[in-house]
Amino acid sequence: MRTKITTLAYAALMAAGPVFGQGMPAPEGAEVYFVGLEDGATVASPVTVQFGLSGMGVAPAGTDVDATGHHHLLLNRPPLGEGPDGAEELTVSLPADDNHRHFGGGQTEVTLELAPGQHTLKLVLGDMNHVPHDPPVVSEVITITVE
Numbered sequence: 567m568r569t570k571i572t573t574l575a576y577a578a579l580m581a582a583g584p585v586f587g588q589g590m591p592a593p594e595g596a597e598v599y600f601v602g603l604e605d606g607a608t609v610a611s612p613v614t615v616q617f618g619l620s621g622m623g624v625a626p627a628g629t630d631v632d633a634t635g636h637h638h639l640l641l642n643r644p645p646l647g648e649g650p651d652g653a654e655e656l657t658v659s660l661p662a663d664d665n666h667r668h669f670g671g672g673q674t675e676v677t678l679e680l681a682p683g684q685h686t687l688k689l690v691l692g693d694m695n696h697v698p699h700d701p702p703v704v705s706e707v708i709t710i711t712v713e
Contacts, residue, residue, distance in 0.1 A: 589657075589692070592699035593633050596621035598689045605708040611682075613712065615639065616675040617689055622703065627670030628694050635691040635699060639667040639676065642686055645707055646698065659696035668696065680712045 601616035603609075617637045625634035640646065643665040647653050662668050667676065687710065691703035698704070 589697040589699040589702070590632070590635070590694070592635075592691070592701055592703045593621050596633075596691075596699070596703045598637070598691050598703050598705050600687070600689065600705060600708060603687075603708065603710065605706070606710075607708075608711045608713060611680045611712050612677045613680055613710070614675060614677045615687065617669070617673075619674075619691065619703075622691065624672050624674060625694075626672045627668070627692070627696060630694050635693050635703065636672055637669040637674065638690045638692050638696070639669070640686075640688040640690060641665050641667065641678075645688060646690055646702060646704055656698050656702055660690065660692055660698070668692075670696070682712050684709055684711050 597618075597620045599618040599620075601618040603613075603615060617639075619637075621633075623631075623634040624636060625631055627636050638660050641664065647656050660666050660668070669676065686707050688707045689705040690698055693699055
């Protein structure tokens with residue numbers, strides 16, 4: 567029997583520090599991608615970003631169901647695994663800050679206020695504990711320009 571972690575219990579777990587371990591297995595061919603937002607696009611703020619997913623399902627954080635996860639949007643940072651913590655980033659829960667946006671409620675889009683200029687975006691699917699799947703399900707990095 568699988569256990570569902572309550573929101574309060576999950577918040578307490580995350581406050582205790584990052585969760586270490588290999589992410590849940592990802593099915594072969596699973597993909598996460600941006601819907602209607604192309605690399606090199608010029609947009610106005612606020613920017614609506616829609617998240618696409620194939621080969622898996624979306625489920626809120628804390629949901630222990632095979633072949634599911636929830637979205638994370640990486641903004642203006644090196645690609646996953648190339649950040650300050652290197653490959654370790656692939657085995658711990660993703661941080662929550664201005665460069666790492668969590669959508670643990672199962673959301674599939676967000677509207678962002680972004681400053682004028684260039685911004686990089688990348689999607690990462692996280693398991694029930696915000697840890698990237700194994701293998702990681704990540705989008706290509708795209709660069710947009712906000713006017």
